[in-house]
Amino acid sequence: xxxxxxxxxxxxxxxxxxxxxxxxxxxxxxxxxxxxxxxxxxxxxxxxxxxxxxxxxxxxxxxxxxxxxxxxxxxxxxxxxxxxxxxxxxxxxxxxxxxxxxxxxxxxxxxxxxxxxxxxxxxxxxxxxxxxxxxxxxxxxxxxxx
Amino acid sequence: xxxxxxxxxxxxxxxxxxxxxxxxxxxxxxxxxxxxxxxxxxxxxxxxxxxxxxxxxxxxxxxxxxxxxxxxxxxxxxxxxxxxxxxxxxxxxxxxxxxxxxxxxxxxxxxxxxxxxxxxxxxxxxxxxxxxxxxxxxxxxxxxxxxxxxxxxxxxxxxxxxxxxxxxxxxxxxxxxxxxxxxxxxxxxxxxxxxxxxxxxxxxxxxxxxxxxxxxxxxxxxxxxxxxxxxxxxxxxxxxxxxxxxxxxxxxxxxxxxxxxxxxxxxxxxxxxxxxxxxxxxxxxxxxxxxxxxxxxxxxxxxxxxxxxxxxxxxxxxxxxxxxxxxxxxxxxxxxxxxxxxxxxxxxxxxxxxxxxxxxxxxxxxxxxxxxxxx
Numbered sequence: 001x002x003x004x005x006x007x008x009x010x011x012x013x014x015x016x017x018x019x020x021x022x023x024x025x026x027x028x029x030x031x032x033x034x035x036x037x038x039x040x041x042x043x044x045x046x047x048x049x050x051x052x053x054x055x056x057x058x059x060x061x062x063x064x065x066x067x068x069x070x071x072x073x074x075x076x077x078x079x080x081x082x083x084x085x086x087x088x089x090x091x092x093x094x095x096x097x098x099x100x101x102x103x104x105x106x107x108x109x110x111x112x113x114x115x116x117x118x119x120x121x122x123x124x125x126x127x128x129x130x131x132x133x134x135x136x137x138x139x140x141x142x143x144x145x146x
Numbered sequence: 147x148x149x150x151x152x153x154x155x156x157x158x159x160x161x162x163x164x165x166x167x168x169x170x171x172x173x174x175x176x177x178x179x180x181x182x183x184x185x186x187x188x189x190x191x192x193x194x195x196x197x198x199x200x201x202x203x204x205x206x207x208x209x210x211x212x213x214x215x216x217x218x219x220x221x222x223x224x225x226x227x228x229x230x231x232x233x234x235x236x237x238x239x240x241x242x243x244x245x246x247x248x249x250x251x252x253x254x255x256x257x258x259x260x261x262x263x264x265x266x267x268x269x270x271x272x273x274x275x276x277x278x279x280x281x282x283x284x285x286x287x288x289x290x291x292x293x294x295x296x297x298x299x300x301x302x303x304x305x306x307x308x309x310x311x312x313x314x315x316x317x318x319x320x321x322x323x324x325x326x327x328x329x330x331x332x333x334x335x336x337x338x339x340x341x342x343x344x345x346x347x348x349x350x351x352x353x354x355x356x357x358x359x360x361x362x363x364x365x366x367x368x369x370x371x372x373x374x375x376x377x378x379x380x381x382x383x384x385x386x387x388x389x390x391x392x393x394x395x396x397x398x399x400x401x402x403x404x405x406x407x408x409x410x411x412x413x414x415x416x417x418x419x420x421x422x423x424x425x426x427x428x429x430x431x432x433x434x435x436x437x438x439x440x441x442x443x444x445x446x447x448x449x450x451x452x453x454x455x456x457x458x459x460x461x462x463x464x465x466x467x468x469x470x471x472x473x474x475x476x477x478x479x480x481x482x483x484x485x486x487x488x489x490x491x492x493x494x495x496x497x498x499x500x501x502x503x504x505x506x507x508x509x510x511x512x513x514x515x516x517x518x519x520x521x
Binding site: 012107 | 284300301343
């Protein structure tokens with residue numbers, strides 16, 4: 001009988017202790033972010049999908065269409081094509097597409113690039129209804145960017 | 147008429163089959179458990195696997211060894227860095243690559259943060275399965291800090307691909323060190339709160355004590371490792387049993403239980419949080435300067451013919467990679483031994499004759515990550 005009451009008491013006390021924690025939390029500041037009304041700042045090191053970098057000194061990308069990224073990609077999601085043009089040294093990039101549905105953001109392409117022409121972007125709000133929305137034309141993106 | 151009576155009198159016909167999952171919350175993924183119930187007692191259990199099978203081991207046989215790194219993170223999405231660690235270590239051992247000291251320290255710090263993150267998620271989700279909604283909010287509050295810290299250095303929040311053969315992809319900075327130290331302090335100050343909120347709770351005590359008891363012998367038969375094995379009193383941890391990386395330099399304890407029930411493994415995991423914090427603190431104190439990448443890693447990494455093994459302590463137990471190479475840069479065979487697979491295999495024996503609600507307790511205590519089982 002005595003142990004019955006002591007169990008009852010310790011049990012009830014444990015519940016009161018738990019409630020104390022939750023009541024304290026009720027009066028402590030909010031820790032959540034009210035997305036989408038508020039947005040958190042994303043660290044610049046965040047790895048979004050890759051993008052061609054627009055260099056300030058030339059106002060253009062530095063891709064030499066060597067295709068290293070295409071060969072090193074574990075998921076075969078990059079397509080790079082270039083062509084020889086008269087009067088221009090080296091190859092000129094004509095196609096650079098990324099199939100983001102297959103990309104696993106490992107960073108092999110960024111690390112292998114000999115001219116540092118690739119970098120991660122900071123887009124995280126990616127949602128779409130079709131697959132095609134995630135086939136990115138990176139060449140078009142870099143030309144359109146400010 | 148006579149036949150109906152026969153059916154009613156035969157106890158086997160009182161049984162009925164219930165599907166738990168493929169989406170039941172306590173299975174944390176797409177696992178299906180066939181339960182044969184007699185009243186509310188589970189008489190037979192049969193886990194049905196394969197819903198998340200993605201042929202990771204077969205994929206490994208078809209591409210250069212280095213390209214498999216992102217896949218390792220997707221096997222166990224909660225212990226991604228530890229899976230990275232095991233694989234990087236395997237290739238380094240196979241190709242005879244020395245790793246700079248700073249890299250080892252960075253690997254240990256981030257891996258331990260990853261372990262804490264995994265345990266915190268399990269802590270919240272397990273209690274959610276048991277019917278307590280609030281704890282997951284507190285656990286996620288703490289976990290969020292780790293995700294932010296790791297996001298800043300690795301670039302992702304869950305499926306990290308941070309480690310490279312011979313190094314890591316990005317160096318840690320002062321911001322990382324200060325925020326990690328702040329986190330260590332914060333989590334330590336929160337332990338008494340967790341004790342009050344959860345660990346002492348009478349409902350939890352009653353639901354976990356003496357449920358799903360395991361013995362060291364059972365664990366040995368099924369190959370159970372990790373907190374479940376340590377809950378039975380066996381202090382077996384790969385970080386001590388076969389000290390890899392620089393774990394031999396740190397002073398930490400291996401928490402163990404005695405009874406081997408759900409409460410024992412619950413407390414083992416809870417105490418492991420503190421031990422991981424201790425390792426992180428010591429590693430931050432001793433963090434040396436230096437390069438973050440070995441200079442001589444060939445672009446096309448050829449593995450000498452032979453077989454290689456690397457084992458690490460994942461949050462759920464012992465993780466092993468076994469690589470057979472024929473001398474080319476593509477593995478002949480890569481076998482991954484994941485802890486959850488062995489841990490799950492004990493379910494039919496452990497849960498036989500249990501109440502259905504206890505099955506949820508016992509299976510939650512296994513801390514199953516289904517993509518790791520299916521691979």
